[in-house]
Amino acid sequence: MTPNTDVLNRYLFDGMHARGELVQLHHTFKDIIDGHNYSDGVKALLGELLAATCLLTATLKFEGEIAVQLQGKGPVSYAVINGTHDQIMRGIAKVNEETSATGLENLIGKGTMVITIRPDKGEPYQGVVLLDKPTVAECLAQYFETSDQIPTSLWLFTDIKKETVGGALVQLLPDSGNKEQQMSDYDHLCQLTNTIKPNEIFSLEAQDLLHRLYHAEEVRIFEPQSVSYSCSCSEEKCLNAISQFNPIELKKLIEEQGNVSMTCDYCQTTYAFDESQLSSYLNEIKH
Template identity: 70%
Template sequence: MTVKTDVLNRYLFDGKHARGELVQLTKAYQEIIALHEYPLGVQALLGELVAATCLLTATLKFEGEITVQLQGNGPISYMSVNGDDKQNMRGIARLAEPTDGKGLRALIGNGTMVITIRPEKGEPYQGVVALDKDNLADCLAHYFEVSEQIPTKIWLFNNADNTQVAGSLIQLLPDSDSKETQLSDFEHLCQLTNTIKAEEIFSLDAEDLLYRLYHQEEVRLFEPQSVNYQCSCSEEKCLTAISQVSPSELTSIIAEQGCVSMTCEYCLTTYKFDEPKLAHFINEPKH
């Protein structure tokens, strides 16, 4: 029996002031790492960041997208995952030097995590936290604590051969009950979630896993969402960027190279624009 994967589940613990999420990825993760030749440790960390970004986008209360970027002084100069509320994900890592390191510390070194949230309607906003915990899951929990003051715990898993990644989240819901009751509920659910074993999260369907963990709780499941690898680059977005370049510069690039070409760093698609395609930008000088 094959496990249903590339699915994100969200649920509420009725009467327990908390919500949860579970994401299990196979194909979407494999497609993201297949495009680039990353060392194994980098594949694993990128997978964790993809799973984490799925969990984060599922906490959004509006339509929009999130970019989570890790940057530091380690062998990876930066790593970035971008996803939206429809769970379309893409991700990339840039290496400053070759590495056979594993884990956040060894790969990123001292650094920061920058989370940029862009609602479809409204202004974008950004949160920054130091990567001063031992692993990505704890750094993300720290982000929720600092930026939103919401007690949150996150678990991230990857399997030994880098074919699957998974993650789970427990988050307190603000409500009218006493803080003490809320926190003891939160602790209780975290203890239950802590008993997930990697072999379970990679071999059980969400329903079976949730039953195993929380069968004594009242769990209300929302409609599962499928997670896909999809790059959001387009000719239109390239043209928006090109419109910021001065006509004289465009003319000189075309004279030198025959066209203006742009390559998406996530999916490596190259977009080429020749002179007739850019006539609109070249012939209408901006003031």
Template identity: 35%
Template sequence: MAEKDESDQLQRFIFDQADVRGQFVQLRETTQEVMHRGGYPPGVQRLIGEGLAAATLLAATLKYPSALTLQLQSNGPMALLLIQARSDGGLRAMARFNGEVPDGAPLSVQAPEGTLAITIEPDAEPDRYQGIVDVGGGTLAQALERYFLESEQLLTRVWLAAEGDAAAGLLLQRLPGQPGHDEDAWDRAGHLAATVQPEELLQLPPLTLLQRLFHEETIRLFDPLSYRFQCRCSEERVAAMLLSLGEEEIRETLAEEGQVEVRCEFCNALYPFDEVDVEALLTSPIARAPDSQRSH
């Protein structure tokens, strides 16, 4: 197995004869890529790492190919945390912040009166689904537990850890019970998982961690899922965004700056449009279409 797959993978498991399933994810290369491109300070890095692990855990619960967006927004130091995860393994993240984001402080300090929105966009359906919860005064993991309880009516426990360029997360979920199943398994699994330490989440190999936590339980493992940094920006997407601003704003920016530049907030890629590019953009069939958003 390639080294990247070992460091950026999610391990799914289920308790035999019990209505409990779980997932454990570790991300290193993906997190390193995000941090390298964004140049974020420590407090923001930790929240991004936890958010990447959280979005990966959430995306792995989806039954159909989909894109999932985790968005934390507030009027405090952490203005915006945006994580996007696809069921095919693509991950990307960006953050906006105002001043210093206290590292390790509760969300009531980092993102006061904030909200956490989870949006799911199935590949095969035009509709999207969204659940929103108040962040509250605890942690991102606790906010996720409330999301599952309020939006999915599923008892869920979540543990997240991030340090530097590494991130990890553990999720346990109670499924609808079946007659004859171990009714105490949910409480037992939660007590066992609650003994995990952040450094264990970040450093122990998946099978070692699961054996350490649940060595007295019978659990069944599924094939691991691999994840990677993947940005979906492109010149075509940027051009479409510029057209939505309208011709007047595009030409004003061109006159003032000499060119129109757009930088992707996820991967830091720069897309410059000089005078020739702008003319080609504004005279393209898409820009001239009757239903386009071009200003006249």
């Protein structure tokens, strides 16, 4: 049985100063990997990044977007998932050589995880952590430890055959209360969450899994949020990029090909512009 997917659940552990999240995804993941010919290892890596980015965007206290990017010198030079506060996701991996490798270390190698947070209003900020832990989840825990020092744990799951991914998060709330008690509550919730089995996250409805994990706790569950895929590319953004080209080069391209085209790396949509659409840029030659 397949649960209702592409939904993110957020909840509070009342009296424990901690919050949690659970996400189960199928269509969003499929839309991101379809048409790219990724190996299973690369799909799994993108799947983990996707679940992680959903969980992270749900911790935002403002409107904006988060990009979680892996960069390295392995067969995959980068992999990134972008997500907005309203859970609209897209992502891509740049594969330099065909590989059957799996896992963060074999695919990305030595490198960094870059987390960029862009509020709709305000300055963007970036956190960087070295990829010196074996999994995406552990690197992210490291990021939280070094950046805002809020104890946070993530669990990430992928099933490539079923094209489903899932994840859970437990995070202490910033609070000035009894630190020792809070850490003991946090450890307790992490132990419970740590008992999630992959077949549970891929087969149980969220509420059944949450009941299985936390039935002895006081959990306040918020309205579930749906997660979807959409690429933010547009004709306007492409024109904007093309306007940065040298007009003489543009003119040459039009003479050779009849138009100037750009293909979005993420969704592989091609935008083509002919001479009349580019006339305002081409006219700059005269000046």
